[in-house]
Amino acid sequence: MGKVGVPDAFFQGFAEKWSEMFRRNQSLVHVDMSHNNLKVVDCEIMAEGLKQNHKVLGLHFQGNYGDIDKQGFLHSGIPKKIGEEAQIVRMQSKLKGGIVQDSRCLELSVHSNCWVCEGWSEVRFLYTPGKSDNIPNHDVFIPINLHLEFEHYTPDLMLACEDNEKVYECYRMLPPGKHKYYYSIGGDIRVAKD
Numbered sequence: 581m582g583k584v585g586v587p588d589a590f591f592q593g594f595a596e597k598w599s600e601m602f603r604r605n606q607s608l609v610h611v612d613m614s615h616n617n618l619k620v621v622d623c624e625i626m627a628e629g630l631k632q633n634h635k636v637l638g639l640h641f642q643g644n645y646g647d648i649d650k651q652g653f654l655h656s657g658i659p660k661k662i663g664e665e666a667q668i669v670r671m672q673s674k675l676k677g678g679i680v681q682d683s684r685c686l687e688l689s690v691h692s693n694c695w696v697c698e699g700w701s702e703v704r705f706l707y708t709p710g711k712s713d714n715i716p717n718h719d720v721f722i723p724i725n726l727h728l729e730f731e732h733y734t735p736d737l738m739l740a741c742e743d744n745e746k747v748y749e750c751y752r753m754l755p756p757g758k759h760k761y762y763y764s765i766g767g768d769i770r771v772a773k774d
C-alpha cells in the first residue's frame with residue numbers, strides 16, 4: 581500500500597507506466613508533467629517510451645531532472661530549474677497558436693519547448709542539388725545538413741525524398757517568428773538559391 585490517498589503506481593513503476601503509455605499512445609497530444617520532481621532514472625525510462633511516440637505535440641517537463649529539446653525529445657540529467665521559467669512552463673489555459681504573448685519571455689528565450697502552447701508549426705525544408713546550387717551531380721554519400729539558428733546551427737541530416745531521390749528534405753517544427761538557417765554539404769556552407 582502507498583500512502584493514504586496516493587495510488588501505489590506513483591511510487592512503484594510510475595515511470596515505466598508512463599513510458600509504456602508514450603510508446604502505445606495514439607490520442608494524447610498535450611501533457612503537463614512539470615514539477616513532479618522526477619529523478620534522472622525516471623526521466624531515462626520515460627525518454628525511451630517517448631522516442632517511439634509520434635502523437636504528443638507538447639510536453640511540459642520543467643521542475644524534473646530532465647528537459648525537452650527543440651525536437652521534442654526528453655533528455656535526463658538536466659537539473660531542475662526554478663525561478664523565472666516556472667512562471668510560464670505550465671500549460672496555458674487559452675491556447676493561442678502562432679502567438680507568443682509575453683515579449684519578456686521572448687527576450688529571455690524562456691520557453692517550455694511545448695509545440696502546442698508556443699504555437700509551433702511544421703515547416704518542410706528542401707534542398708535540390710543542381711537547383712539550390714550549381715552542382716547537379718551530388719555524391720549521395722556526402723551528407724546534406726540543415727542548420728537552424730534557434731538550435732545554434734547544430735547540423736540536422738536531410739534525407740532524400742521517397743518520390744524523388746534528387747531532392748533532400750527535412751520536416752521541422754519551428755516556433756513563431758523569423759528563422760535564420762543555412763544548409764551544408766559535406767561541411768561546406770551553402771545558402772540555397774531557391
Ligand SMILES: [Zn+2]
Nearest residue numbers: 638694696697
Ligand atoms: Zn503546452
